[in-house]
Amino acid sequence: MQDIKFYKILIFINSLVPLAFLGFDAWRGNLGANPIEFFLRTTGVLTLIFLLLTLSVTPLRKTFGWNSLIKYRRMIGLYAFFYGILHLFTYSIFDKSLNLSAITADIRQRPFIAVGMLAFFLLIPLAVTSTNGMIKRLGGKNWAKLHRLTYPAAILGVIHFWMIVKSDLTYPLLFGLVLAALFGYRIFANQKTAERAVKAN
Amino acid sequence: MANEIKSSEITPEKVYLNRRNFMRAGLLAGTTLASAGLYRFFNPQPPKEIQTPQISDVKQAPDFKLEEKLTPFEEITNYNNYYEFSTDKNAVARKAENFITRPWTVEVGGLAGKPKVFDIDELLRFEQEERIYRFRCVEGWSMVIPWVGFPLKKILDAVEPLGAARYVAFQTFYGDVKPDNPQVKLPEGKNFMQTAFSAGIELPYVEGLRLDEAMHPLTILATGLYGKQMPNQNGAPIRLVVPWKYGFKSIKSIVKITLTDTEPPTTWNIAAPDEYGFYSNVNPDVAHRRWSQAKERRIGELGLRESLMFNGYAGEVASLYDGMDLKKYF
Structure with missing residues (x-):
């Protein structure tokens, strides 16, 4: 128990490192010539990184038998949501001056905004149902089903990144490949389970 | 036991x-x-301080002053779109550090009576004047930059354009295409320009203007900024500045200028024809797929300001486009 608590603190603090740097650099005026754009881009990338980390938990557990990793997945997922909120707030406040009609117009006119918004809204029910109480209330199976929304959210997130890049697709491609590998693992693992079930019958 | x-x-x-x-x-x-x-x-280091020689005898041009706050030198020189070096605007200054731009020549020809190869030192002897211009990037940010340079018209007049000439094509230096280019010595063993593949655009970078746009008094070849010779990351040693168009039209590090009778291909138009037109005049009424062009973020400001038609130069240049549908010819 003591160990789990310690590792939770460890992950909590490490996940805050980027925010600390963003804050520190902002305070020193060191976010570059266009600090808003930098903050927006960095929080977006961080959201994707944490989403991919949550999706890595199951493959790592099954491959290496690191079953205790499951205990930290909720926190990692909530960090994805947290950086997603910062990303959305930066856009809404500094690019859209909290003007709701300007935001809805943007969603209608710019597909990449619509895709990003959708990805974010898919994360909301996941964050809301992340408590132990909610897991009990929903029942484990339903909860697990609901939380498969992480998959479309991650796919949409990578597409959103892909769409905003002007021409250099290196980073979106990298995120896309990692995502594809994580999905590939799942498809492969599911097939194996199905085969085993057939054999057992 | x-x-x-x-x-x-x-x-x-x-x-x-x-x-x-x-x-x-x-x-x-x-x-x-x-x-x-x-x-x-993965994130940028502190801004790179760069020093270039002072340009002597810069004429002050009172007609080209602006009552707007100048963007600081440090920000103009550390936030650059120069894909040959890096697609990360904050990283270009460091990546371009080893770019050697002497000796350098600019070949001016095509449909010209007296085509000529100009040496950069010859071009620096043209009368240099300071032009304070707004600079508006298609990505939705802007600066106010005190360029030093001279009207492009001067160099075009010098080669005597033929009657058939209707457009002007420009080309940027590209080290990977011509590593043996006798014009420019690359730092030894340093393949510092990235490939067209990782830049995501075809290289060398090419741009173009209609001849009347090129001859317009606002259009300059810039050799420096803030009274100093052009820093590498801003397009050393000589670049185009067309203040009423999106920044990507203002091609950097020019090696070739060609007068033509047909509309020349332009890099971003080749990459995405529906996003970047040949004209690419700053136009708040024509939205880009990813950026509403109605507003812009002035570097140094947190909020957005309204973008101006022709970047605020409508009085000077709107007549160039009389009778044209600017939504079609975006």
């Missing part, structure tokens, strides 16, 4: 706990440091 552990060998609980705490502190510090290193590795 021989293997029995003597009670004196058992680590006392206090020592054990201390050791564990020590290891935990180390783990915490170590991982945090690693995370910090990772963050710093």
Whole structure:
């Protein structure tokens, strides 16, 4: 128990490192010539990184038998949501001056905004149902089903990144490949389970 | 039993706990440091200070002053779109550090009576004047830049354009295409320009203007900014500046200028024809697929300001486009 608590603190603090740097650099005026754009881009990338980390938990557990990793997945997922909120707030406040009609117009006119918004809204029910109480209330199976929304959210997130890049697709491609590998693992693992079930019958 | 552990060998609980705490502190510090290193590795270092020689005898041009706050030198020189070096605007200054731009020549020809190869030092002897212009990037940010340079018209007049000439094509230096280019010495062993593949656009970079746009008094070849010779990352040693068009039209590090009778191909138009037109005049009414062009973020400001038709130069240039549908010819 003591160990789990310690590792939770460890992950909590490490996940805050980027925010600390963003804050520190902002305070020193060191976010570059266009600090808003930098903050927006960095929080977006961080959201994707944490989403991919949550999706890595199951493959790592099954491959290496690191079953205790499951205990930290909720926190990692909530960090994805947290950086997603910062990303959305930066856009809404500094690019859209909290003007709701300007935001809805943007969603209608710019597909990449619509895709990003959708990805974010898919994360909301996941964050809301992340408590132990909610897991009990929903029942484990339903909860697990609901939380498969992480998959479309991650796919949409990578597409959103892909769409905003002007021409250099290196980073979106990298995120896309990692995502594809994580999905590939799942498809492969599911097939194996199905085969085993057939054999057992 | 021989293997029995003597009670004196058992680590006392206090020592054990201390050791564990020590290891935990180390783990915490170590991982945090690693995370910090990772963050710093992927994110920009502090701005690069650059020094270039002063340009002597810069004429002040009172007609081209602006009552707007100048963007600081440090920001103009550390936030650059120059894909041959990096697609990260904050990284270009460092990547372009080793770009050697002497000797340098600009070949001016095509449909010209007297085609000529100009040496950069010859071009620097043209009368240099200061032009303070708004600079508006298609990505939705803008600056106010005190360029030093001379009207493009001067160099075009010097080669005597033929009657058939209707457009002007420009080409940027590209080290990977011509590593043996006798014009420019590359730093030895340093293949510092990235490939067209990783830039995501075809290289060398090409741009074009209609002849009347090229001859317009606002259109200049810039040789410097803030009274100093052009820093590498801003397009050393000589670049185009067309203040009423999106920044990508203002091609950098020019090696070739060609007068033509047909509309020349332009790099971003080749990459995405529905996003970047040949004209690419700043126009708040024509939205880009990713950026509403109605507003812009002036570097140094947090909020957005309204973008101006022709970047505020409508009075000077709107007549060039009389009768044209600017939504069609975006």
